[in-house]
Structures are given as structure tokens and as C-alpha cells.
Amino acid sequence: MDDRLVGAVGVELSLVTVDLAIFTIRGGELVVLLVERGTEPFAGKAALPGGRVRAHETLDAGARRELQEETSVSPDRLHLEQLGAYGAPGRDPRGRVITVAYLALGPDLPVPRGGTDAVHAYWGRVEGLLENPGNLAFDHDHIVADALERVRGEFEYTTVATAFCPEVFTLTELRRVYERVWGRSLDPSNFRRKATKADGFVEATGQQRPQAAGRPAALYRRGPARLLSPPFLRTADRQ
Amino acid sequence: MDDRLVGAVGVELSLVTVDLAIFTIRGGELVVLLVERGTEPFAGKAALPGGRVRAHETLDAGARRELQEETSVSPDRLHLEQLGAYGAPGRDPRGRVITVAYLALGPDLPVPRGGTDAVHAYWGRVEGLLENPGNLAFDHDHIVADALERVRGEFEYTTVATAFCPEVFTLTELRRVYERVWGRSLDPSNFRRKATKADGFVEATGQQRPQAAGRPAALYRRGPARLLSPPFLRTADRQ
DNA sequence: GAGGTTATGGTCAAGTTGACCTTAATCAGA
């Protein structure tokens, strides 16, 4: 699989792309945005959305542009961070392609539009993808697995969990985000105690939201802190 | 997205390099390996060691090769991890260059050889570099700052601190590593308690090392754990 | 043997955690 790219110019140049692992929670499940590839390689297979980095944009800007194109949601409502670079030779049969993977987190996002180039886009269950690897094009299985590990770890030490929540939310909603991502149930009372005590994690709005049944829940918004102190450790305990 | 890239000359190809932030502790200071650039751009300026990724090697392999070339130390004695991709347009005046930065940690490394291409290599104080930015070529100031932040954070939740220690070490040596990296003094007694209790962090060898003065210190080697549990939190307390 | 020096171990109050219990506030239906 020699690279015609390389021959073209003489030195080892690479195509650089960004790929996005866009996570949200829908119907109580952690899901990731996938697109069905319309062209070779891997035509018909599912893949993470992404595209080429343009000549005059930063990597972050490229990721943000792709994010906008794929989700039609204002990207400043989403949390976006770089996950890392993936560049195994052979990850793309066309030749040397380096991709910079980004991780995006957002509140329950709309069903994606077709996208500008009318590729079919949909939400895929993260758990299902990781149980049966091989369903994604390129090394996107690997990227999704790394992204999930990253999110799980960051939930312990950062406040990014609020990125999965809308502007205002209840502590039960925030707890469920943790439970979904960590795949473990948490004690509601203890969670509440820690979330409200942690410095700048959540702020009470003073508002309430009536429930379908039961006592109305107090509403919160995210606080200014980006790091959780004290952290929320997921001790390796009972189920 | 579209895959017409193979036709090739009109598309946006990039030069991809790896840059290494190789940290060690020498003379009680956290230092990073620098090279004096021999060629434009930034000729004569200090920079992180690095080079082009070859056509058929992974990014990790490229980083490992550069590491070997620069330090003459067997790279499997060193901790190596990817820091991230840096690709702001204009970071390299020659055109679009994407670099994948790696972080390497090792025990007190030898004074570097000239290197294959006879560039001058030396250790620079990390603290000094960050106090006066602008002394490094490209965006290497930024990479060094990110690398330090990464190490400081990882010291809380992982066992990488042992990467700065030789095969066997004393708990005082390990504590000094923490103190150097965090820039804060730690209580020797409490540090010992936590280090020996943390699961799989250090293992007693049963050996002792006589000191220049005072009671001999017990020797330890690194344990099998990669994650620190419980973590070592640096609470934002007294000096 | 005295005193200096470094390693190592112990103590204790204050804080944190997980498990569990109790109370509050709402709704639906009898």
C-alpha cells in the first residue's frame, strides 16, 4: 500500500483530517454520532464524522467547523477537546493519513440532519460498538474506546459532566449522567452532598421543576469551576 | 467526507513531525532536553528535539526513534506518551506543519550526545523557560507548558512519578520527585504512609542504602499499578 | 559516648465517605 501522496511531492507529506467523537445521552444511553460512508474506502460502513483540515485553520477550528456541519447545533454549547493524533500507517488504505481526534460532549442533541453532503448520520450506542468491534471504518473503534476512557476519567476530576446537561438541570439528571457514563448506580443522597459541596460545580437557580410524580426538584446551572475539588472518585466497589 | 485526495497535488497536504518534551530531574531541578537549531527557521534558537515521521512508522514509533537518537538511552527505560497534536497555521513559517508532541520522562539522564546531526543538545530548566517565554522556536513554549501541566496532573492519579526514579529508589527520593514537579514541599511522614499504602505503587526490595549521614533508607522498586488508588491529591493549601 | 542527621513510625483531631434512614412535597385515585 504505497502512498501516491508521498510520491507526488517527494517528501513525506500526509493528509491531515479531524475526526469527531460526539457523545450525548439519548434515551438513557450514551450514544455517539456516526455517519454512513458513501465512498471508498469503507463505503457503506459506519464511521465517525470528520474531514480535512483546511490550509488556514487551526486544528481546533477545523474540529469546530466539522462539528457545526454535522450537528447543526451551535458549537459553543458543546464541550470540545482534543483527544489525540492517530497515525498508524495502514489505518487508511489510500495512504498516509493522520487524523486528529476530537471529543465533543453535549446535551441531548437533535437527530442529525443529513449533513451538507447528504451522508446518512445517526446515533449509535457506545456500549454496543465497544462490545462488537469491527463495525466502524478505519481505526474508529479504537478512537471511540479511547474517547470513552477519557470521558470516564475526566468525570472524576473535572466538571465536564455538566456538558451533557441542558442549561438548567436537576441533581438527579446530573447523577444519571454519571451513572450512564460510569455504568454504575450512585447513591442519590451522597451524590447530592458531594455535588453541592464541590467548589463551583453547580449553582442553585432558586427555581424548581415539577415532576410527573413526586416532589419537585430544585434546578441548578453549571458553576464556574472546571476542575472538581474534591474529586468524585469512582471507587471500585459493589455493583 | 470526500476522498479525492489521491489525485494529490492540489489538496492540502501537511508535513507531519514529532516533537519530544523529554523531562528529567537533574540537580534538584526539573529540566527538559533542548537542541540548538542549526538551520532556518529559527536557526540558533533552542527547540525541542524532533523530526519528521517516516512513511511507514507509527507516530509512537517515530517518537521512540527520535527519543533513541536524542538520548542514547534505551527508550524502554523511559515513559513515553502522546501529549497531543499542534497545528496552528503559521506555527512554522515554511508552511503547514503539524506536529504531534510526545512527553517522555526518565531518571537522571546522561548529558546528551551531540546527536546524529551534530546539533548541540543540552538540558534547560523548565521553570526558567516558562517564566520567560519566547526563548523557544515555533510553539515549543506552549508545548512545554502543556507537558508540565500534564505531568503535574498525572502525578495525582497515576504512578508515573516512578519514571523519574532509577530501578531502585528510596521513598525520600520519590518524595523529592513529587516536590520538584509540584513545586511544593510534602510532609515526609504522610507521604510515606500514602506511598506504601497505595495499591501497587511501590514494592519494598528488602534492601537498604546507607546514607552519607543518618539512618539508612529502605529501597523500593516500582509496583505493577499504573493508576494511583487512592490518588495523591495536591490540595491547594499552605506553601 | 555526644550530637547531628536522616529515616521511619505513632498520635490525634478534623474532615470525608458510604450505607442507610427519615422527612418533604407533589400527584393520582379512592
Place this chain on the structure above:
DNA sequence: TCTGATTAAGGTCAACTTGACCATAACCTC
């Protein structure tokens, strides 16, 4: 209007962890 179901939210308590500090051990040199 009362009852029970349901969800939120607050309280209790024993076990554990933490930081600050004190005490002892094991070496050295003089």
C-alpha cells in the same frame, strides 16, 4: 379529603483518610 405512591432532599453514624506534629530508630563523625 384522605391514602398511598413517588421522587427529592436532608440527617445520622461508623469507618476511614488526611494533615500536622511528635517520637523513636539507625546511622555518621568527632
